[in-house]
Amino acid sequence: METKKTPKANLENKRPTWLLVGYVTVLAFMFVAFEWTRDVRVDTSGRITENVFEQDMEIPLTRQPEVTPPPPPQVTPINDVLTIIDDDDTAEETNFASSEETGEDVVIKHIPVTVDEEVVVEDDIFVIVEENPQFPDGGTVGLLQYLGKNIKYPTIPQENGTQGRVTVQFVVNKDGSIVDVKVIRGVDPYLDKEAVRVISTMPKWIPGKQRGVPVRCKFTVPVTFKLQ
Incomplete structure (x- = not known):
């Protein structure tokens, strides 16, 4: 006949529980041991003190340099001389007499105003x-006729x-000659050259005048090239 055990009497069923209790107990002992192992030191008085880093630092006192303000500008005193005349003293008075009191005639002098005349410089270009200045034969109309007859239209343009x-711009001299044509x-280069040629070969003009005196004068003429 086999012996049968009840499940409650079987210790193998409680093995995991006791194993867990053992682990918890070991961890508790280790935790207590770490808490008690601290770095301590013994001072000369025999007291146990904690190892705390302390250092006293002396902060130097800094003083701002004293700035000497500049001296104030010197003000030159103005000496006002005020003369006070007493009531008993007499002061000199200057009286101006009119022409009615003196009986003299008033004379009005006429001073002519002179105006400097413009000096015409011979070398100036006005x-x-x-x-x-004018074209000698017919003025502006004669100039247009002269240009129409003497212009030769260049072949390439x-x-x-x-x-x-x-x-084209040029200068009419005092004698009517044409100079400085540009x-x-x-x-177009060919048309420009032909315009300069025609203007340079013009006869002498009637010179311009300033205050009745012939002067050198600058003049401008448009030369039109138009194909028919």
Whole structure:
């Protein structure tokens, strides 16, 4: 006949529980041991003190340098001299007599005003004058006719269909001769050259005048090139 044990009497069933209790107990002892092991030191008085780092630092006192303010500017005193006259003293008075009191006639003098006349310098070139220079034969109309008869349309601009207005500037001397011919606004090198040639070959002009005196005068003429 086999012996049978009840499940409550079997100790193998309680083995995991006792194993867990053992682990907890060991951990508790280790925790208590770590708490008691602290770094301590014994001072000369026999007391147990904790090892705490302490250091006293002396902070030096800094003083701001004293700044000496600049001396105030010297003010020069103004000595006002005030003369006080007593009531008993007499002061000199200056009286101005009118012409009615003296009986003298009033004389009014006429002072002529002189105006300096403009001095005409011979070498100056005028832009605006009292009398403008003119083309000798017919003025402006004669100038246009002269340009129309003497201009020769260059071949290359004519073949290329180039046309436009060339502005030429020149100086009319006191004797009417034409000098310093130049193009101030061009269209084409060939057209510019032809305009300068025609202006340079013009006859002498009637010179411009300033205060009745012939002067050198600057003049501008537009030369138009237009294909028919």
